[in-house]
Amino acid sequence: MVDLKNLESSIVNIYNNYYLDVFRFLVYFSGNQNDAEDLTQEVFIRVLKNLPHFKSGSNLKTWIFSIAKHVAVDHYRKKKFISIFKEGFFTQLESKDKRPDEEFEITEMEQFIHEAISKLKPNYRAVVILRGIHEFSIKETSEILRCSESKVKVDYHRALRELKRKLNFDAKEVLTNAK
Template identity: 30%
Template sequence: MSELIIDEDWLTQLSEGTNEAYQRLFATYWPRIYTLVHMLVKSDIQAEDLTQEIFIKIWNNKEELPKIRNLDAYIYTVARHASLDFLKKRVLVTENLENLIVHLRDDAPGPEQQILFKDLENCLQNGIDTLPANIREVFMLSRYHGLSHEEIAEQLGISVYTSKTYVVRALKALRLYIRHHAHVQSILFAFLILNRL
């Protein structure tokens, strides 16, 4: 973003909740924030929703604005965090996580993707290693060896319901693990993979 000249009176009016000041903020920053968010999330609807959320967040924290020395940087940071939070949630939806696991198992990345691919794969494997042994075994048979719940139940002497439950628990645990351990770059890489599936 190119930096705008920000006067302190405007920030004070914003912090006081002046409607005119907020309209000026909206008119000045909406197109720039929307463009930035859209570049990250690749969806008109999501970009619009996220941009709206960003302005609401700024409004809800308006008392902090007079302390801000660089409004451009502040708004850019709020927008970037909101976009990355959205991407993390999207990657970690159960169906997307399952697609990602299949992709990591079946497809070799290009040379330029090797580092991020390896980081994401290691993060996922480390997460799998934290699962209880019985859940991990069912998960591996289901997602890495392609066995049906019926086949797993027969092989391990458990019920089909138990097999399904263990896979659900594994996916939930892996979502949490990735959320807390994956680097931002890996999350974005996963998002790009999922967009191609």
């Protein structure tokens, strides 16, 4: 996939294929679209700098998301966020099919969920975003987070249990994509 002889073309292809997924991940992680744009730029700068060192046998997507996770955690540590997801991605979505009162309830619930996710430990939050929202496999998640598959399973289970406790209802209702 990565053609080091035609590096410019490879970089354009990588950016076009992964920009939106990385941006969404960073929106979920940071809770702020402006920060996510800056962080996405930082991710692709790091990808560009490290592309010659990329191992051709590795999965490019998990490598890029691993960089994104590190950029997000670095940003989190620098800012020492008090509250993440205050103005999250879901609050900016508009539904044309629902009545205003239904939309308000959904928006309120999404804010409640985002706040609960934001209060999870960073490693739990990362697992929930990758597994529950982005639907990465256990193997892909373990590669991105650079931990064992069993740690991903345990952290995901514990994170869902913690969300259930914080939200006072079944965590699978929260993350309909969770499998």
